[in-house]
Amino acid sequence: MRLALELALARSAGRLSRLAGRGGGTTIPGKILATLDPGSVSTLAARLPRGTAAISATNGKTTTAALVAAIVGKSVRLAHNGSGANLVSGVASTLIEARDAELGLFEVDEGAFPEVARRIRPRAVCLGNLFRDQLDRYGELEQIAERWRAAVTELPHETALVANADDPQVGDLAVSRPGSVTFGIDDPAQARPTLQHASDSKYCLRCGTPYVYAAAYVGHLGDYRCPACGHARPPLDIAARAIELHGLEAVSFDLVTPEDIRRVRVGLPGLYNVYNALAAASLSRALGATLAEIAAGLESAPPAFGRAERIDVGSRQLLLLLIKNPAGANEVVRTVVEAEAPRLAVVALNDAIADGRDVSWIWDVDFEPLLECLERVVVSGGRAAELALRFTYAGFPADAVEIVPELGAALDRGLELTPEGAELTVLPTYTAMLELRRIVAERGYARQYWERAA
């Protein structure tokens, strides 16, 4: 009875928050409930007849969860935090709002993963990758890895773990837990010639010697082996082979599982989305989906908001590509350059907590291939001047950089420079992306992020 009252109170707070124009109200109900009754998250999770699944990673959690929702959501009612509220409060809010859900599907912030896992006791866990990201907020990569190691040992015995074997730190978690399922890319034709600048986890976990890569795919993800002690990528249970990249539209590949092989096409661009598709396929399989259901779900999935999203704005189109850390931004740059080689872009850098207050990461992004195609760049956001410095010290002509800190004005300027019928490429950080979507929605062009179909 007490929990029912608390739930009613928390739900109405979420509605009030939306009515008051304070955003989606996606975390407030959970914050209230967690304050009123800290044990309630566990209670609500335990009520779900098909249990819960958790996804964590530095990059790709939202997209992976959206893909899993497309696969398993056809036959099962989900409680899914699809708006990206991925701390304990966001998980709690989702549990409060989803009254008749059968299965909880949660993307979880990598720092919050241990606590969320303790509370929801997930039936299946998918761990994707660890890259340097918002060091001011998360601390060093090694500390997150350490906390993940402890969290994995605390998982219930029956919990299924699926993990990315191509990341040394993450793959090692699967090796340490018998019965885990590994996934990874097995297609040396897609390998990068060298590790990217400022790659992480490139020294052997066991002995500290630099790994030798038979193939490096995204950042430090790949087929690694330590030449000194032999520590190497574990065998892949689920793999992507014969990958084809279709520009900014899609990827297709052979999805190889212990049961069968199936060619799939996923409507998301870039090699990094092959990892997201593999993660989603592996987790869905652990939740009982068949290969046919997995393939059908992957092929039908819409992009998660702002990750690689096209929005019609009158007679022009926006292409929104979220950038948030060096590894993710490098892949966005690579994909957009290989597909479109745009001559104009808007790049927006904010420094709120959700973006990272420390903006030094922009210097670790390999923007140079993008700058080679661009004739003009509009920089925006609270730290627009830092972006301008990043580009001009890379040799980009100062008179081709326009500084328009206010996002709405930057968007207008970008659209003004875009020919009718053409597309404007926009690379925003997280809060800049939310603000841009709000501006576009206010003009009547896109739905607010909390209004997306579940």
Place this chain on the structure above:
Amino acid sequence: MKLRVGHLYPDYLNIYADRGNIAVLTRRAALRGLELDVAAIGPGDEVDPGGHDLLYVGGGQDREQALIAPDIAAKGPALREAVAEGVAVLAVCGGYQLLGRFYRDRYGSELLGAGVLPLHTVAGERRMIGDVLLDCELEPAHSETVAGFENHAGRTFLDEGAEPLGRVVAGFGNDGASGFEGCRLGRAIGTYLHGPLLPRNPWLADWLLAQAVAHASGGEPPVFEPLDDRLEAEAHAVSAARARARGGKF
């Protein structure tokens, strides 16, 4: 003129966009007709004390720092000789700690540093994270500000009489208590500030370049013609405002 820059451990110590500092030095040197010849110095490489005009050491994560600590300690004598002979140095964050005499971890064991800078560092419980603003006076009666970002668990203590880089206007600084940040020894600078440090603090980049020229020529540091630094000034102003509004304090 060619300036010889030694970049220590670029594969290991690169966590806070250290290549931004190198890019700023390179470009500002080129605009003055100076060529920067940047060479990586890795584990096991010998340091020739007379072979460089400027040395750079960046920051690393704990694991990478621990991997190279014994190596930098072994390079200590050559690095000390280089600094004594007037080589310019910029050491940031982890590199700053590693140039000190030692780092004491939370269990009390001490990791030897290079012993170049008169300081030592002790692990602390709470990380000191946030925007920072400093007042500096590297040349007598000539005051400048430095804006950056700090993220460190170590508390750094300067030896008696050692000179800090600057006075903390906003932020934690060396230990969150002394009111000072960084260390300056002749032409060598150590600091926790990244962001990276030099793009938004171009006067400091020019100061380092001038010291490197002085080392190369054996003469006095030159006074460079000013560049168009309006963008740099704008980035500095935003960063300084952030430090005033939200710089860390206990």
